[in-house]
Amino acid sequence: MVRMEYTGLPRIKHVRAFTVRGGGADYHDQGEGHWIDDHIATPMARYPEYRQSRQSFGINALGTLVVEIEAEDGTIGFAVTTGGEPACFLVERHLARFLEGRNPAEYEKIWDQMYFSTQYYGRKGLVVNAISGVDLALWDLLGKLRGEPVHALLGGAVRDELQFYATGSRPDLAKDMGFIGGKMPLHHGPAGGIEGLRKNIAELATMRERVGPDFWLMLDCWMALDVDYATRLALAANEHGLKWIEEAISPDDYWGYAALKRNVPRGMLVTTGEHEATRWGFRMLLEMDCCDILQPDVGWCGGMTELLKISALADAHGKLVVPHGSSVYSYHFVITRHNSPFAEFLMMHPASSEVVPMFHPQLIGEPVPVNGRLRASALDKPGFGVELNRDLPMHRPYAR
Template sequence: MKITRVETLWPSSIEPAPFFFVQVYTDEGFVGLGQAPDARRTIPSVEEWARRFLLGKNPLDIEYFWNRAYEAAHYHGFAGAEMRAISALDIALWDIAGQVARQPIYQLLGGKVRDQIRVYNTCSNYRDLNDRILVRQKPLQLVEELVANGITAFKYSPFDHIADPTLGNYGSIDDIAKACEPIRQVYEKYGTSIEVGIEGHCKWNLPMATRVAQYLERFNIMWLEDLMQPDNPDQLARLRERTRLPLAGSERFFTRWQMLPLIRDGGTDIVIADVTWCGGISELKKLAVLAETFKLPIAPHDHTGPVGMYATAHVMANVPNGLVMETTRVFYNGYYSELVEPTITIRNGHLFLPEGPGLGTKLRPQVRERADIVIQGFE
């Protein structure tokens, strides 16, 4: 079996996540589906890796492709568009492998340790669906809606507007307290039954991250994610010593080699990685094993499109140290069903695994007819 064509499909009107799909075609009729973000910058790398390492090759040689492409990406610094392209293509190759074996991908990874995966909701926006506004203006309504579907945790970014004017160097206690008003309301009504994850977007320096962390200790905080840039693990370890809240990070580290110092030096308690950024299913599985070696859980980042959600779910079904999975309800209640079939079921606060071969989903035929679709093919 050989790869005959690689194709990218970009639904260019979907914001705020400009992701795209990859389809890998074989001479035996199997078609693998992948996905990555940042279409404008990443699609050229998909073409490069496809022409150099995939066309005419066996799609089941996933490790061969991954290592050849990663070696070629060394010149660009182990991250960015090159790694996102590897991620999309890796996911598509695993999809083909599952189809050939007539098994879900999680079976190829070693089988499942759980039948359903606990999820939390990230507060984002899509068209008229806007949890970013709801969490700030009507946080109790947001939680009521989540609890109605069994979801008992959510994440949002309370402090970006405080950090940005000073480049993360200053925010008063009064400003922090005002930003935490939604959290206070939720805590007063729900106590410890609702967890809140804090997305920091890497905005703060160490003194301010410490101030924010210590203020938040009065609430039921799930974790503090990326309060500072993760490029200096020593300073994250210092922050960890200054708060009793767990630190989480970081999807901004793409591979096990980047993540190792963060874990080893005590810069995180919960490992965050994104299957469409870090190197695909192959690398997310290896990152989970690395985290498990240090007795740490993994809670994958997932904030782009439906194929990334499927790919993440397969890894989370397989790895023993899977804690919880990020989902975004305004996305899966918004555009996911426009693009793939079937869509993943989220019920009673859990994601239920697909049972079909490979990823268990495929693009809807109508995707190719969308007015906004940009298709490129490489042969």
């Protein structure tokens, strides 16, 4: 049997990995006074010394990973995610062997080899972050080589525009900016006791008064709660029209999520998946009936190649997929999927009072919502449609 070769695509020549600090893909790496690091409930809040700031326990320790994949004709695809220097090591010393010399259209085979070659020390977390960065850079390269946006490679847009909810400290301002809803960080967890619970509900009540009865309000609990506290929070929040309670429990506690979903008031949604990875992790969430909406981050769950599988699995279970943040990497996906009817926009302005590009300063040409919406035509440039800011001090620690 003669093996047919793809025609017209140059092979991959080089894979390079860099790290860079200061915002961008590692969006928690912000300066003092940013809402994203202001006394937000976390699993580490049980320790008083780590309660005020997430940076105090190292949420920004890794920094951004930048992956470049260069084809033989000089075309470069790239992507950014979290992972920093440890992920650079994985990309250059382990994963690159599965790409260099290969056809960029073989993304399924490349993903399979990256995942199963690292399974003995990977499966989730940092290793899958690195795989995600490589996979996204590969899709960017493929789009550029074919002269098509990634959403066209995924089957094309199913709607003319994206609509967004905003995650930040000021849902009332988000409403004025045209977003369909606002998700607030939870500020107090179990360590704050009943007084902290009252403060959470008071903050929600105040925001409901500001935005009126019909605007969506959600709470992002960032893995900080147990089933009992999350249940009490959900019951108390119900009178203030809470649309959903997000990532309330440790991502490993599938049984806790299943219990919470049974416990919350009828009509309130349970959402999670931001820190889940691969089709197998999301299969657990689906088959154990843990949530109503899956929220994979395309830069952490395994990349675009894996997100497509996660989405298909969710669709078969009648569940929505609304990816966590991730800027253009999720926009190109959401615009192509019927079970992804809206998208998240992370308000990266320190006071949540302006719409600014999420991955600034690392991406050039990053589109942002206008009046809470983004036209599909804003995503029509080849690849993911953005360029890398090469004025940043990028470091390549494991150059080959």
